[in-house]
Amino acid sequence: MKVKLAKSAGFCWGVRRTMNIAMDAADNADGAVHTFGPLIHNPQVVDLLASKGMTVVKEFDELQAGSTLIIRAHGIPPETRQELKSRGVKLRDGTCPLVAKVHAHIKKYLGLGYSLVILGHRDHPEVIGHLGYARDRGVVISSAEEVDTLPPMAKVCLVSQTTANEIKFHEVAERLKAKYDDCVVVNTICDDTHTRQEEVLQVAETVDAMVVVGGKGSSNTQRLVELSKSKGIPAFHVETADELDLGQLTEYETVGVTAGASTPNWIIQQVVERLEQAQTRRPTGWKLAQxxxxxxxxxxxxxxxxxxxxxxxxxxxxxxxxxxxxxxxxxxxxxxxxxxxxxxxxxxxxxxxxxxxxxxxxxxxxxxxxxxxxxxxxxxxxxxxxxxxxxxxxxxxxxxxxxxxxxVGGPRSNALxxxxxxxxxxxxxxxxxxxxxxxxxxxxxxxxxxxxxxxxxxxxxxxxxxxxxxxxxxxxxxxxxxxxxxxxxxxxxxxxxxxxxxxxxxxxxxxxxxxxxxxxxxxxxxxxxxxxxxxxxxxxxxxxxxxxxxxxxxxxxxxxxxxxxxxxxxxxxxxxxxx
Ligand code: SF4
Known part of the structure; x- marks a missing residue:
């Protein structure tokens, strides 16, 4: 089996930046450090961060005054930010600057009297954040068909989740423009997502099947799966190498591999190596040399x-x-x-x-x-x-x-x-x-x-x-x-x-x-x-x-x-x- 790895697979710069902020907080912050939901979808990393005193909370109510919360790359709604501050929770802001840019667009068009249409998944933390900035003038849709169900609005501005599907975004934009006379379209899909999606389409054209590595709840990973399938080939979404269906995958001559924006390098490596080791035919001289x-x-x-x-x-x-x-x-x-x-x-x-x-x-x-x-x-x-x-x-x-x-020996202390x-x-x-x-x-x-x-x-x-x-x-x-x-x-x-x-x-x-x-x-x-x-x-x-x-x-x-x-x-x- 030949394995083709997409160059863009792995951490995007926004996630890398958040990880750096989180690691810095874990090393230097006083008191407990938390994240709202896991920073990245990997149990080993979650355990490792827990061993450094950084734990995952599921509700903001779990946070105590004096503790530190790392805001993930997805950002949070402004009212949540205010509430946490008023309760004495210290915030370390890992919001990706590109997500913050979407917030700025929303505030600008809200000020100009526009209603906001947000393309994305209603339950996704990033979309919840966008909706918070749009206040009572925001509506979330996830497909072009939903445009028909939108109420009459005088002025409409379209933004999207930064990891939305490009093709879908343009379909929605066309329908909105046809429906509303005053419609502003701001493409807020980030460059990293754009590159990743372009590349997955290119790789998918040259392979028999795709393996997409990333969290099951990760939106951008799901997009990559959708795009791979849109090229008429099977796509396998796995979180780790252990989930690979090698019995089925070895039936393919060439397999492409890509990964979501919060997938660590070592997991991608493991997947690639596991696939390469799963040989069906007798290994060639080059393989033996490798x-x-x-x-x-x-x-x-x-x-x-x-x-x-x-x-x-x-x-x-x-x-x-x-x-x-x-x-x-x-x-x-x-x-x-x-x-x-x-x-x-x-x-x-x-x-x-x-x-x-x-x-x-x-x-x-x-x-x-x-x-x-x-x-x-x-x-x-x-x-x-x-x-x-x-x-x-x-x-x-x-x-x-x-x-x-x-x-030194003896118990560990921060002083030494x-x-x-x-x-x-x-x-x-x-x-x-x-x-x-x-x-x-x-x-x-x-x-x-x-x-x-x-x-x-x-x-x-x-x-x-x-x-x-x-x-x-x-x-x-x-x-x-x-x-x-x-x-x-x-x-x-x-x-x-x-x-x-x-x-x-x-x-x-x-x-x-x-x-x-x-x-x-x-x-x-x-x-x-x-x-x-x-x-x-x-x-x-x-x-x-x-x-x-x-x-x-x-x-x-x-x-x-x-x-x-x-x-x-x-x-x-x-x-x-x-x-
Ligand atoms: S996918 Fe884009 S917007 Fe989201 S964190 Fe990464 S760089 Fe930022």
Whole structure:
């Protein structure tokens, strides 16, 4: 089965914004924090938010004075807002600015003497909010046919729920214009919805069936189902991968996947992966290669190979003789530390990569045993290099192993925020490159029998750090939703995706400049300018991942880790030709 994922699937910016406001309130607000209805339709996320003290209320009466209410992206009616304020409830306004814009249109036309016709679902929270702004001059309809039932009105203004069906909106507008002489039409369907609906129509034309992922009560998800069906193909609406009817879906050659505006990335990923795994025919060579790559990535063997390759590149850049021991140490170390941290990472792992977490839970014993054996192997091999290298690798293993360990112990309190190394803001994005630079460059350089110039080691240390930083930050951009929910402060969360992207572009530019300038001024040999190929590869990976050209987790990870293999290959070729 071939799976086509719509690029627009997943959180819209309005929902992302509300989530950020909610997470900020959960971390910093005094007293209880509530949402009226779930922020997003996912039980895992609701449980996670509950563990942070954020609970869902079904009635506004449940809110106590002094508690905080997160207003969801749908907004609330003005009278409810007033009432809550007068009762002493603190409001954190997550109303999407595009929903607020509809409120502004309603107020404007109400002031000009118009009656408001709102296209949408009567019971939807957003429509309830719009109706509140329209006061006693608003009426809700859900189809063009209902226009005929509307009473005579002197002046009519049409607005809609931001996630309404475009086609239906235009039908309603035509009928209203035909019925009322003074009829103003304001298209309030948001751009995100527009793009999502356009894309689902395009994808639906090229597939045999559609899977739409999103809450059963989510209006915009239901629209996507309707639109898919309008193209004459079956559409399956699921909330999670567990609801997929694989028996039926495997009958189709090509299946499209899209998702509603409040569907987290990891659920979409799970659906795509479950579909791709449900093969009916014998897997092709490409599929088998993908499975092998998936296995190597999932088990951290691939990233360990990357560390070995980077060590080869660093040895070549330092003009050191090829010494296999250094690469074995680097590979064992990276495998051990990455695996131990994956095993310790429960909450973020479950959200960002549930299938990998499942794999780690299933094979916990083997993975832990092999990781500990590799950690011991790292230290034993370093002992052959001397006491200094042994001390360095032991320190690195201990730091890597303790990254997620509570170093304080005892009950948790808000006064002590940083209890683990991983609690330090941006530590996840910065510690990994630091560790890699030490193990792939500093260790071989310090153990070398030939004295190497400190400035050369320093310059290459910075370049290695930047290369691995690119990898770490790119993967952190991919994991931003899950990391944000568990309160992890990675660089993309602290700086925002846009600024992180700019930082990564700047990092790629610095790396390129180094491999152009260093050979031309004699810091590196001319042939070593060939490492620019590896930097170009990193730049292309950056583009493909941030532009969502590659969405599958293991593919994005193997693509970016592949950069180190490219560096290693360049080093080997250079060594073999004796340049
Ligand atoms: S669907 Fe559109 S209007 Fe609704 S929250 Fe998202 S961006 Fe805002």
């Amino acid at each position: 499975r092998l790559l998936g296995f190597l990535t999932q088990t951290n063997i691939y990233v360990a190979l990357g560390a070995m390759a980077l060590t080869v590149a660093n040895m070549q850049l330092l003009d050191m003789p090829f010494t296999p021991l250094y690469l074995v140490i680097a590979g064992l170390y990276v495998y051990a530390v990455h695996t131990l941290n994956r095993l310790a990472e429960s909450k973020a792992g479950k959200l960002n990569d549930p299938m990998r977490t499942e794999f780690y839970q299933r094979h916990r014993g083997v993975l832990r045993g092999s990781a500990l054996a590799c950690a011991l192997g790292t230290m034993a091999l370093s002992y052959h290099l001397g006491w200094g290298p042994l001390a360095l690798t032991t320190l690195m293993v201990v730091m890597g192993g303790l990254y997620q360990t509570d170093l 925020k940083y209890r683990r190394l991983k609690d330090i803001p941006t530590s996840k994005t910065l510690f990994v490159p630091l560790a890699w630079a030490v193990i792939t460059l500093v260790l071989p350089a310090l153990s070398s029998e030939v004295a190497l110039p400190w400035w050369q080691i320093g310059a290459l240390f910075c370049m290695t750090f930047l290369m691995v930083f690119l990898r770490a930050a790119l993967l952190d951009i991919r994991d931003i939703q899950g990391d944000r929910l568990v309160g992890r402060e990675t660089i993309p969360i602290v700086l925002g995706t846009q600024r992180t992207w700019q930082l990564l572009v700047a990092t790629t530019a610095i790396l390129s400049l180094f491999f152009v300038v260093a050979p031309s001024v004699g810091w590196l040999r001319p042939v070593q300018a060939s490492y620019l190929i590896g930097v170009a590869y990193l730049g292309v990976s950056l583009y493909l991942i941030t532009r969502q050209r590659i969405v599958r987790r293991f593919l994005s990870e193997s693509l970016v880790d592949g950069a180190f293999l490219v560096f290693g290959a360049i080093a080997l070729v250079t060594m073999l030709v004796g340049a």
